[in-house]
Amino acid sequence: MKVHPIHAAPLAALVLAGAWLLRGASAQEERRKSVEKLLAEMEKLRGSRYNVAREEGRFLNMLVKMTGSRRALELGTSNGYSAIWLGLALEEIGGRLTTVEISPERAAEARENLAKAGLADRVRVIEGDAHKVARELEGPFDFIFIDADMGNDLDYFNVLMPKLSPGGVMLRHNAIRYASTMRDFLEAVKRHPELDTVILSVTMDDGFSLSRRRKAP
Ligand SMILES: C[S@@+](CC[C@H](N)C(=O)[O-])C[C@H]1O[C@@H](n2cnc3c(N)ncnc32)[C@H](O)[C@@H]1O
Numbered sequence: 001m002k003v004h005p006i007h008a009a010p011l012a013a014l015v016l017a018g019a020w021l022l023r024g025a026s027a028q029e030e031r032r033k034s035v036e037k038l039l040a041e042m043e044k045l046r047g048s049r050y051n052v053a054r055e056e057g058r059f060l061n062m063l064v065k066m067t068g069s070r071r072a073l074e075l076g077t078s079n080g081y082s083a084i085w086l087g088l089a090l091e092e093i094g095g096r097l098t099t100v101e102i103s104p105e106r107a108a109e110a111r112e113n114l115a116k117a118g119l120a121d122r123v124r125v126i127e128g129d130a131h132k133v134a135r136e137l138e139g140p141f142d143f144i145f146i147d148a149d150m151g152n153d154l155d156y157f158n159v160l161m162p163k164l165s166p167g168g169v170m171l172r173h174n175a176i177r178y179a180s181t182m183r184d185f186l187e188a189v190k191r192h193p194e195l196d197t198v199i200l201s202v203t204m205d206d207g208f209s210l211s212r213r214r215k216a217p
Contacts, residue, residue: 035088035117042081042113049079049106052147052173057085059202060145060171063210067169069143070095075130075156076148076173077101080110080123086145087119097123098137100130100148131155139163147173153185161192166215175199175209185209 043054052060064072064086072090077083077099086097101107107127114123126133130148134156142165146156153172164170172185176199179186189197189211196214201207 031118035084038113038116039081039084042079042084045079046081049081051078051081052085053203053205055202056173056208057082059208061085061089063169063171064089064095064143065093067143067167068093069168071139071141071165072097072143072145073134073137073139073141073160074099074145074147075134076146077110077125078106078147080113080117080125082145082147083110083114083123083125084117084119086143087114087117087123091119091122095122095142098126099123100126100128100133102127102129102148131159134159137163140165140168142168144168144170145173146171150174150178150181153182154188157185157188164213166213168213170195170211170213172209174206176201177206 039054042049042051060082070090070093072086072095074083074086074097078101080099083097083099090097099110101110104127107125110125111120114120114125131152140163141160144160144164146153148156160170170189172182172189175182175186186209189195189209192211194214195211197209197211199207199209
């Protein structure tokens, strides 16, 4: 069959667009597989890096997307496992994460893992003491995830509560297993008049305190 030149041009454009779309889809699939492989590798080190469980990572990822949080802060990066879950959600909605880690070795490991996940430009790893860094960060933040040293959480609350945006959420990991260690923090988030707080578990093992700052009426 002979194709008239007037019809050949749109046909060629259609074929090219189809090929371009297919290439995009397969690149996306490649990325998904490589991130999945990276997370699985990191999970083998969970015991020594004190990472959240996979279900908790997925929960954090979902929560960022459900709340539409764009300005996120994490205290306690370790090797970047939870930061990857958060970063992937922020990539979807066009947000950014700042994460703070006191150990130079872990901060370096986190930067390496985040680069492998293609999130180097979306997640800023700050090496330093989160008690000091939290005071210096400007805010506001829509999403604050506290997973650093336990027992000093009330200081994090006092410094970060003024930087939590209306409608923003603040989470503390280990709020079930280590509830007694962070009793003053848990009391503060439960009592604060602008916060709605629940304690929840997605693993039936340990869990989070989850607080949302009410929007002004
Ligand atoms: C439970 S791990 C964080 C796990 C990480 N959120 C994850 O799930 O992948 C706690 C981390 O907090 C760090 N850390 C402890 N005290 C800190 C502080 N004052 N400032 C910043 N990081 C701190 C520790 O070095 C450790 O890597």
